[in-house]
Amino acid sequence: MSLLQVSGVTRRFGGVIAVNNASLRVPEGAIVGLIGPNGAGKTTLFGIISGFVTPSAGSVSWDGADITGLPPHRRAQAGIARTFQIVQPFAGLSVVENIAVGAYLRHPARADATRIATDIGTRLGLGPWLDRPAAALTVAGRKRLELARALATGPRLLLLDEVLAGLNPSEIRDIIPLIQAIRAEGVTILMIEHVMQAVMNLCEQLYVLAEGRMIAEGNPVTVCADPRVIEAYLGHGAAARMQSHA
Amino acid sequence: MNKPTLAPVAVLLVVLAVVPAFAANTTINFLVSALIVTLAAQGWNLLGGFCGPFSFGHAAFFGTGAYVTAVLQSRYGVNAWAGFAAGIAAGAVVGGAIGWLSFRAGLRGSYFALITLAFAEVFRIVANAVPLTGGATGLLLKLDVRPANFQFASRAAFAWIALGCVVAVLALSIAIARSRLGAQFAAVRENEDAARALGIDVLATKLRAICLSGAVTAAAGGLYAQYFLYLDANIAYGSWISVEALLAVIVGGIGTPAGPLFGALALHALGEATKLFAGAITGIDLVLFGLILVGAIAFAPAGIAGSLHSLSARWRR
Numbered sequence: 001m002s003l004l005q006v007s008g009v010t011r012r013f014g015g016v017i018a019v020n021n022a023s024l025r026v027p028e029g030a031i032v033g034l035i036g037p038n039g040a041g042k043t044t045l046f047g048i049i050s051g052f053v054t055p056s057a058g059s060v061s062w063d064g065a066d067i068t069g070l071p072p073h074r075r076a077q078a079g080i081a082r083t084f085q086i087v088q089p090f091a092g093l094s095v096v097e098n099i100a101v102g103a104y105l106r107h108p109a110r111a112d113a114t115r116i117a118t119d120i121g122t123r124l125g126l127g128p129w130l131d132r133p134a135a136a137l138t139v140a141g142r143k144r145l146e147l148a149r150a151l152a153t154g155p156r157l158l159l160l161d162e163v164l165a166g167l168n169p170s171e172i173r174d175i176i177p178l179i180q181a182i183r184a185e186g187v188t189i190l191m192i193e194h195v196m197q198a199v200m201n202l203c204e205q206l207y208v209l210a211e212g213r214m215i216a217e218g219n220p221v222t223v224c225a226d227p228r229v230i231e232a233y234l235g236h237g238a239a240a241r242m243q244s245h246a
Numbered sequence: 247m248n249k250p251t252l253a254p255v256a257v258l259l260v261v262l263a264v265v266p267a268f269a270a271n272t273t274i275n276f277l278v279s280a281l282i283v284t285l286a287a288q289g290w291n292l293l294g295g296f297c298g299p300f301s302f303g304h305a306a307f308f309g310t311g312a313y314v315t316a317v318l319q320s321r322y323g324v325n326a327w328a329g330f331a332a333g334i335a336a337g338a339v340v341g342g343a344i345g346w347l348s349f350r351a352g353l354r355g356s357y358f359a360l361i362t363l364a365f366a367e368v369f370r371i372v373a374n375a376v377p378l379t380g381g382a383t384g385l386l387l388k389l390d391v392r393p394a395n396f397q398f399a400s401r402a403a404f405a406w407i408a409l410g411c412v413v414a415v416l417a418l419s420i421a422i423a424r425s426r427l428g429a430q431f432a433a434v435r436e437n438e439d440a441a442r443a444l445g446i447d448v449l450a451t452k453l454r455a456i457c458l459s460g461a462v463t464a465a466a467g468g469l470y471a472q473y474f475l476y477l478d479a480n481i482a483y484g485s486w487i488s489v490e491a492l493l494a495v496i497v498g499g500i501g502t503p504a505g506p507l508f509g510a511l512a513l514h515a516l517g518e519a520t521k522l523f524a525g526a527i528t529g530i531d532l533v534l535f536g537l538i539l540v541g542a543i544a545f546a547p548a549g550i551a552g553s554l555h556s557l558s559a560r561w562r563r
Contacts, residue, residue: 050443076445084443090436101433104426105445113426153444 009058289463311464337464499551
C-alpha cells in the first residue's frame with residue numbers, strides 16, 4: 001500500500017490552473033522525484049500535500065486515511081515534514097534552537113529536544129554553527145538547516161523542495177549521501193529537484209509535472225527519454241529534432 | 247535567561263526587597279508604581295516579546311483586572327483577595343476573546359496593534375458610561391485596613407507583595423523561555439509558516455500567549471486598585487498603561503525575561519527626575535518617553551538587558 005496517495009488534485013488561482021488533475025503515489029520506504037519545468041506547479045502540489053494549499057478538487061490520503069482538509073500542523077504531527085524552497089529560518093534563534101523547535105514536536109522535555117537537535121545538526125554538518133544565529137548561515141547552511149529542522153520532527157515522509165538548488169557541485173556531492181542515509185533509516189522521501197545528477201542518483205521513481213499536468217511517470221531513465229518530457233523542457237518538436245540528429 | 251544578566255537581576259531584586267524596610271513613603275510610592283508598571287510590562291512581554299504580536303491596548307487587560315477586583319468587593323461584597331484572583335482570571339478571558347477574534351481573522355502587525363487599541367478604547371468608553379463601574383465619577387474602594395482585606399497599614403508590605411508578583415512572573419517567564427511552550431512562542435514570532443510546517447498550531451499558541459499576557463497585566467491592574475483604592479475609566483483603560491507597558495519592554499529588552507523590570511524602573515526613575523526638574527511643564531515626562539523610545543529603537547534595539555549581555559560578553563573576551 002502506498003504511504004501517500006494524491007488523487008486527481010486541481011488548484012486554481014483565479015483564472016490560472018496551477019495544478020490540473022494531478023495524481024501521484026509514494027510507496028513506503030521509496031525515494032520519489034518530482035520534476036518539471038519552472039512554473040509547472042510542483043511547489044503548489046507540495047503545498048497541497050503538506051496542507052498549506054487547499055486543493056480546488058481532488059483528494060490526498062495518508063496511510064489509508066483522507067487528509068485533504070487537515071491543517072499543516074496536524075499533518076506534521078501525523079508524520080509529514082516539509083522543507084521550503086525559499087528557506088524560512090527562525091532568524092532570531094540560534095541554529096540548535098531552530099532544530100529544537102522541530103524536535104519538540106515529539107519530545108516535550110527541553111533536554112531531549114536539545115540533545116536530538118544537536119545530534120541531527122552535527123550529522124548534517126552544522127556542528128560548528130550550532131550556537132550561532134541562524135541568520136549568520138550561508139545559503140548552503142540554510143538549506144541544511146531546513147533539512148535538519150524537518151528531520152527533527154521525526155517524520156515518516158520528508159518532502160524536500162529543491163534542497164540542492166543554489167548549492168555548488170561539491171556541496172551537492174556532500175548532501176546526496178545524507179539524503180541516502182536518511183532514507184536508509186526508513187524515512188520515505190518525495191523530492192522536487194532540478195539537479196538531474198541528484199535525481200538520477202537518488203530516485204527510483206520519477207513524476208514529471210508540466211503546466212499543472214502529470215505528463216509522465218516511471219523510472220528515471222525511461223522518463224528522461226520520454227518525448228513528452230523532452231518537449232516539456234525544450235519546446236515543441238525538440239524530441240523529433242533530437243532523434244534526427246542522433 | 248543567560249548567565250550574564252542573571253547577576254544584575256539578582257542584585258536589583260535584593261535591593262528592591264530591602265529598600266521598602268527603610269525608605270520614606272514617597273520612595274515606596276515610586277517603587278510600587280514602578281513595580282505595577284513592571285508587572286503590566288511583563289504581561290506585554292509574554293505576548294509581544296515572546297510570541298510576536300505587538301499590542302497597543304494592554305489597558306484592556308489592566309483595566310479589566312482593576313475593575314473586576316474593585317467592583318466585586320465594592321458592589322458584591324466579595325473578599326478582596328478573591329476579587330484579585332477573579333480579576334486575573336478575567337484578564338485571561340478578555341485576552342482569549344480578543345485573541346480569538348483577531349488572530350482567527352489573521353490580523354498581524356499594525357492591524358493587530360490597532361484592533362487592540364480599539365478594544366481598549368471601547369472598554370474605556372463603556373466603563374465611563376455604565377453605572378456598574380461608577381461611570382465618570384469613578385469607583386472609590388472603602389478604606390478597611392486589614393491584611394485579609396488586601397489593605398495594609400504599612401506601605402512597605404504592599405511593595406513586597408508587588409515585588410512578589412514581579413518575581414513570580416519573572417520566574418514564570420524564565421521557565422517559559424526554557425520550555426517547549428517558549429520554543430513554540432519564538433517559532434511563531436519568527437516565522438509562522440515554518441512553525442506550522444514543524445507541527446505547531448499557530449492559533450492555539452498565540453491564544454496561549456495572549457491569555458497568559460492578559461492575566462499578568464490584569465494582576466497589575468488589581469494591584470493598582472488595591473493600592474490607590476480609586477479607579478476611573480481613564481486610569482483603568484487609559485492609553486497611559488498601554489504605552490508604558492510597551493515602552494518599558496522596548497527600553498528594557500524585548501523578549502528577555504528581565505527586560506520589563508529594567509525598563510519600567512529606568513523609565514519611572516527618569517520620569518520622576520524630569521518632573522522634579524521641570525515640574526511646571528505638564529507632560530514633559532511624556533515628551534522624554536517619546537525621545538527615549540526613538541533612541542532605544544535606533545541605538546539599542548536589544549534594550550537594557552541586551553546591552554548588558556553584549557557588554558559582559560565583550561568584557562570577558
